[in-house]
Amino acid sequence: MSTTKKIAGVALAAALGVTTLSACGGESKDKTAGASDAPKSTTVTLVSHDSFNVTDSVLKEFEQQSGYTVKVLKSGDAGAALNQEILTKGSPRGDVFFGVDNTLLSRALDNGIFTPYEAKGLADVKPEYVLDKEHRVTPIDSGDICVNYDKAYFAEKKIAPPQTLDDLIKPEYKNLLVTENAATSSPGLGFLLASVGKYGEDGWKDYWSKLKANGVEVVDGWEQAYNERFSGSAGGKKAKGDRPLVVSYASSPPVEVLYGEPQPAEAPTGVSTGTCFRQIEFAGLLKGAKNEEGGKALVDFLVSKKFQEDMPLQMFVNPVTKDAALPELFTKHGVVVEKPENVAPETIAKNREQWVKAWTALVVK
Numbered sequence: 632m633s634t635t636k637k638i639a640g641v642a643l644a645a646a647l648g649v650t651t652l653s654a655c656g657g658e659s660k661d662k663t664a665g666a667s668d669a670p671k672s673t674t675v676t677l678v679s680h681d682s683f684n685v686t687d688s689v690l691k692e693f694e695q696q697s698g699y700t701v702k703v704l705k706s707g708d709a710g711a712a713l714n715q716e717i718l719t720k721g722s723p724r725g726d727v728f729f730g731v732d733n734t735l736l737s738r739a740l741d742n743g744i745f746t747p748y749e750a751k752g753l754a755d756v757k758p759e760y761v762l763d764k765e766h767r768v769t770p771i772d773s774g775d776i777c778v779n780y781d782k783a784y785f786a787e788k789k790i791a792p793p794q795t796l797d798d799l800i801k802p803e804y805k806n807l808l809v810t811e812n813a814a815t816s817s818p819g820l821g822f823l824l825a826s827v828g829k830y831g832e833d834g835w836k837d838y839w840s841k842l843k844a845n846g847v848e849v850v851d852g853w854e855q856a857y858n859e860r861f862s863g864s865a866g867g868k869k870a871k872g873d874r875p876l877v878v879s880y881a882s883s884p885p886v887e888v889l890y891g892e893p894q895p896a897e898a899p900t901g902v903s904t905g906t907c908f909r910q911i912e913f914a915g916l917l918k919g920a921k922n923e924e925g926g927k928a929l930v931d932f933l934v935s936k937k938f939q940e941d942m943p944l945q946m947f948v949n950p951v952t953k954d955a956a957l958p959e960l961f962t963k964h965g966v967v968v969e970k971p972e973n974v975a976p977e978t979i980a981k982n983r984e985q986w987v988k989a990w991t992a993l994v995v996k
Contacts (some may be wrong), residue, residue, distance in 0.1 A: 671924075672921060672922040672925060673698060673699055673700055673925075674699065674700050674701075674702055674922065674925070675699045675700070675701055675702070675726050675727070675922050675925030675926055675928070675929050676701075676702045676703075676704055676724070676725030676726050676727075676921075676922075677701060677702070677703050677704065677725060677726070677727050677728075677729055677929060678704045678706060678712060678715075678716065678723070678724055678725035678727065678728045678729070678917070679703060679704070679705055679706065679712065679728070679729045679730050680705065680706065680707065680708055680709040680711075680712045680729075680730040681705045681706075681707060681708065682730075682946055683703060683705065683729060683730065683946070684945040684946050685938065685941060685942075685945055686941050686945060689937055689938060689941045692937065693929075693932045693935075693937075693938075697925075697928045697932070699922075699925045699928060699929070701929065702725075704724060704725050706724075708817070709730045709731065709732060709735065709817070710735060712728070712730060713728075713730075713731055713735055713738070713739055716728055716739075716744050716917065717738075717739075717742045717744060720742060720743065720744050720918065720919075721918060721919045722919055723744070723917035723918070723919055723920060725917060725920070726916070726917060726920040726921060726922045726923065726925055726926035726929065727914055727915065727916055727917060727920070727926045727929050727930055727933075728744070728745070728914065728915055728917055729771065729912070729913075729914040729933065730912055730914075731768065731912070731913050731915070732910045732911060732912045732913070733762060733909075733910060733911045733976050733979070734817075734820060734821070734824065734910065734976075734979055734983070736762065736763070736768065736913065736976040736980075737976045737977050737979065737980030737981075738980055739768070739915070740763065740767055740768070741980070743918065744915070744917060744918055745767040745768060745915035745916060745917060745918060746767070746915075746916045746917070746918045746920070746923070747765050747766050747767050747916075748766060748767075748769075748915075748916045748926075748927055748930060749766045750766070750769045750927075750930045750931050750933075750934050751931045751934075752931060752934040752935060752952070753766070753769060753934065755934070755936075755952040755953050755954060756769075756770050756934060756951050756952055756953075757951055757952070757953055760773060760911050760951045762911065762913075762976060763913075767915055768913035768914065768915040769913060769914050769915065769930055769933070769934060770911055770912075770913055770934075770951045771912050771913060771914050771933050771934065771942075771951060772911075772912045772942055772946065772948035772949060772950065772951060773909060773910065773911045773912070773948065773949045773951055774880055774881065774882060774909075774910050774912075774947070774948040774949060775880065775881040775882075775907040775908070775909050775910070775968045775971050776817075776818045776821035776822055776825065776878065776879075776880060776881075776907060776908045776909075776910060777878075777879070777880065777881045777902045777903060777904065777906050777907040777908075777968065778793065778799070778808070778822075778876055778877065778878055778879075778902070778903040778906040779857075779861070779863065779876070779877050779878075779879045779880075779883050779884070779900045779901065779902055779903070780792040780793070780863065780875060780876050780900065780901050780902075780903060781861070781862045781863030781875035781876075781899070781900060782863065782898075782899055782900060782901050783863070783899065784862055784863070784875035785875065790803055792901060792903060793876065793903050793906070794903050794904065794905045794906075795903070795905030795906060796825065796826060796829050796830075796838070796905065796906050797905075798903070798905075799842060799845070799847075799876070799906070800838070800841040800842055800844075800845050801845075802845075804845065804876065805845050805846045806845075806846035806848075807846070807874060807875050807876045808842075808845075808846075808847045808848065808874065808876040808877070808878075809847070809848040809849075809850060809856045809860040809861060809874040809876070809877050809878070810822055810847060810848070810849055810850075810856065810877070810878040811849070811850060811851070811852055811853055811855075811856050811878055812849055812850065812851050812852070812991075812995065813986075813987050813990050813991070814987050814990075814991055814995075815851050815852060816851065816852045816853055817853075817910075818853050818856075818878050818879060818880070819849075819852075819853075819878065820983075820987070821878075821908040821910060822878045822906075822908065823835075823839075823986065823987070823990055824908045824972070824974050824979065825906060825907060825908035825971075825972040826838050826839065826972075827972075827974055827986065828908065828972030828973055828974050829972050832982070835986075836989065836993060839990065839993055839994055840993065842994075843993070843994050847994070848860065848874060849994060849995055853879065856877050856878065856879070857877055857879050857883070858870065859872055860872045860873070860874045860877065861874055861875070861876075861877035861879075862874060862875050863875060863877070863887075863899055863900040864877075864883075864887065864900065865887065865890070865891065865892075876903075880947070881902050881904075881907065881965065881966055881968055882943075882947040882948065882949075882961070882965060883900060883902075883947075884898035884899075884900045884901065884902060884964050884965060884966075885898065885947070885960045885961050885963075885964040885965045886947055887899055887900055888960065888964045889944070889960055897964070898964040901966075902966045902968075904966055904968050904969070905970075907968045907971040907972065908971060908972050908973070908974075909968070909971035909972070909973055911951070912948070914930055914933050915930075916930060934951075934952060936952065936954060936955055939951070939952045939955035940955050940956055940958075943957055943958050943960075943961050944958055944960065949961075
C-alpha cells in the first residue's frame with residue numbers, strides 16, 4: 632500500500648499492542664565474471680515494505696525444504712521501497728521484491744527492475760489477478776479499501792449504515808466520514824481511485840465536491856483516521872473519536888475481533904461494500920539478483936498453499952490462489968466484496984499525479 636500498505640490490519644494490530652516480525656537484511660553486490668565459480672549462495676533476500684509478515688514455523692519449513700535461508704529487508708512503505716529499487720536498478724539490494732501493488736505497478740514495470748519468471752503454482756492463481764502477461768511480477772495477495780462503519784452508532788441513531796459511494800453524499804451522513812489524504816496515504820489514494828472507477832474521469836471531481844459539501848474530514852494517514860477519529864475502533868474509542876465512518880479495509884472488522892480485549896462475539900464495525908477499491912500486491916524477481924535461483928524458489932513459496940493460507944492472519948489480506956482457505960475469523964467476521972471498483976494500472980500510471988493534484992486543490996486547499 633503505497634503509504635501504509637494496504638494492510639493497515641498490521642498497523643491496527645500494532646496499535647493494539649501486537650508485535651510483528653522484525654526486519655533483517657544483507658548487502659547485495661554486482662555479479663562478477665567469476666561468480667559462476669563461487670559456491671552456491673544459500674541466502675535469499677526479500678526486499679519488502681514494512682508490513683510483510685509470516686509465521687516463523689511456515690518460513691522455517693520453506694528454509695528446511697529449499698536449503699535457503701531467507702533474509703527480509705524491510706524498507707518503509709511500498710512507495711519508498713519501490714523508489715529504492717528503481718534507484719538501484721541492475722544492482723538490487725535483494726533477490727525478490729514484494730509489495731508493489733496495482734496503483735504503482737506500471738511504474739515498476741516501466742523502470743524494468745524485474746526479470747520475467749513464471750512461478751510454479753501460477754496456474755492456481757485466479758486469472759483476474761494476473762495483470763502482467765510477461766510474468767515480470769506474480770500476484771501474491773489482494774485487499775479491499777472500503778468505508779467502515781461503527782455499528783453501535785447507527786443502531787443507536789436508528790439510521791441504516793451507508794452501503795455505496797452515492798450514499799455518502801446524502802444528508803443523513805453529513806459530517807460523519809473521515810478519510811485519509813490521497814497525496815500521503817495508500818487508503819486515501821485507493822478511496823480516490825474508487826471514485827474514479829465509479830464516476831469516471833469526468834465525474835469524480837463533482838462527486839468529491841458533493842462529499843466535501845457533506846462534511847468529509849481529511850487527515851494525513853490511516854493511523855490518525857482509524858485509531859483517533861473513528862468512533863468504532865478500539866483506539867478511536869480511547870481517543871474519543873466522533874466520526875462513525877472511516878476509510879479503512881474490508882479486513883479491519885476481523886482484526887477488531889482478533890485483538891479485542893475481551894474478544895467480542897461479533898465485530899463492532901461493519902463494511903460498506905459498495906465503496907471499495909481492490910488492491911493487488913505482487914512479487915517479482917529483481918533484475919541482477921545475486922541469488923536468482925533462490926529468488927525463484929522464494930517466489931514459488933509466496934504463491935504456495937502454505938504461505939497463502941498463512942497470510943490472512945499475518946498481514947490481514949486475502950489469498951489469490953484458488954485452493955487457499957480463509958481462516959474462520961475472516962469467514963465469520965469478514966465480508967466478501969463482490970464488485971469492487973477497479974482502474975487499470977496503466978490508467979493509474981498515466982493520471983495518478985494529476986488526479987492527486989486536482990483532488991488536493993479541490994478537497995484540501
